[in-house]
Amino acid sequence: MFSGPSSPHPEPRRRRRGVLVAVLLVAVVAAGAAGWFLRRSADGEPPAAAPHGAPAPSHAPTGHGAGHAPSGHARLTGKVVLLDPGHNLRNRDHTAKIARPVDVGNARKECDTTGTSTDDGYAEASYTLDVARRARELLHKEGAKVVFTQDGDRPYGPCVDERAALGNSAHADAAVSVHADGSAVGNRGFHVILPARVTAGKADTSAIVAPSRALGTQLAARFGAVTGSAPSNYLGDGTGLDVRSDLGGLNLSKVPKVFIECGNMRDPKDAAQLTDPQWRQKAARGIAEGITDFLED
Known part of the structure; x- marks a missing residue:
C-alpha cells in the first residue's frame, strides 16, 4: 500500500530508492525510443502507423505550387x-x-x-x-x-x-x-x-x-x-x-x-x-x- 506524505508511517528508504530507479529506467527507455523514431524519420523511412481511429496527417495542397514535403531521397528539389x-x-x-x-x-x-x-x-x-x-x-x-x-x-x-x-x-x-x-x-x-x-x-x-x-x-x-x-x-x-x-x-x-x-x-x-x-x-x-x-x- 502506498503511503502518502501525511501518513504516520512513511515508506522505508530502500523502497523509495527502488521507485526512483524504476522511474529513471522508464525515462531512459522513452528517450531512446524517441531518438530511434527521429533517426528513422530523418532517414526517409515511414513512421509507424497511427493508432486506429487517430486522424491521419493532412497533406492537402494549398495552391497551384504547393503540396507534400519532399521525401528524404527527393531528386527534384529546386526544380x-x-x-x-x-x-x-x-x-x-x-x-x-x-x-x-x-x-x-x-x-x-x-x-x-x-x-x-x-x-x-x-x-x-x-x-x-x-x-x-x-x-x-x-x-x-x-x-x-x-x-x-x-x-x-x-x-x-x-x-x-x-x-x-x-x-x-x-x-x-x-x-x-x-x-x-x-x-x-x-x-x-x-x-x-x-x-x-x-x-x-x-x-x-x-x-x-x-x-x-x-x-x-x-x-x-x-x-x-x-x-x-x-x-x-x-x-x-x-x-x-x-x-x-x-x-x-x-x-x-x-x-x-x-x-x-x-x-x-x-x-x-x-x-x-x-x-x-x-x-x-x-x-x-x-x-x-x-x-x-x-x-x-
Missing part, C-alpha cells in the same frame, strides 16, 4: 514543373469566349476548345485534370515545385497563349500538357507532340526544340513502360513522337515543353483504359517518371 491539364470542363458553358482567336505566332487560333470524350461521355477535360493531379502528387514527393495552368478553378480556359505564358513566368524546367486524342476507331496508342522550329511573330522555339525533344523522348519511353500502352499506330511511325507547328501552347513556350496524348478516347479499347482509375494512376506515374528522368540527365 519547377508546369503541368497543363488540357481543356477545361467548363469550356462547354463559354463557347463564345473560347472560340475567340488568339495569336500563336504563325497563325491565329481559338482561345481553347472543349476537347473530346469517350462514347459514354467521359470528358477529356475530366481525364486530363485527374491525371495531372495524380502526377503532381508524385512529383511533389520527389521535391519538385509543380505549377498548374488550371486546377478546376477557372470559369473556362485558360487560352492557349496564357497556358504557354504561365510556364514561361514560372521559369519551368519542364512543362507537359496532358491530353487524350479523339481519332477514329482502330487508331490506338499514345503519342508525344514536340514543338517544331517556329520563328514568327511572338513565337520563337529555336532554344527549346532540342531540350523539348529530349523531354518528349524520355516521356514516351517511361509512359510506354509504365502503362504497357503501345506508341500510336496512326502517328509518329511507331516512335510515339510527332512534331507540330500549329499549337500555341508549344509555339509560345520559352521553356522545354511537350504535349502527351495518352490514348484515343474514341476507340473502345483505349477508352477502357482511359476510364480506369488504376490505369490513370499508371499514366500519371509514367508522366512523372519521364519528367524526372529528363530533369536528372
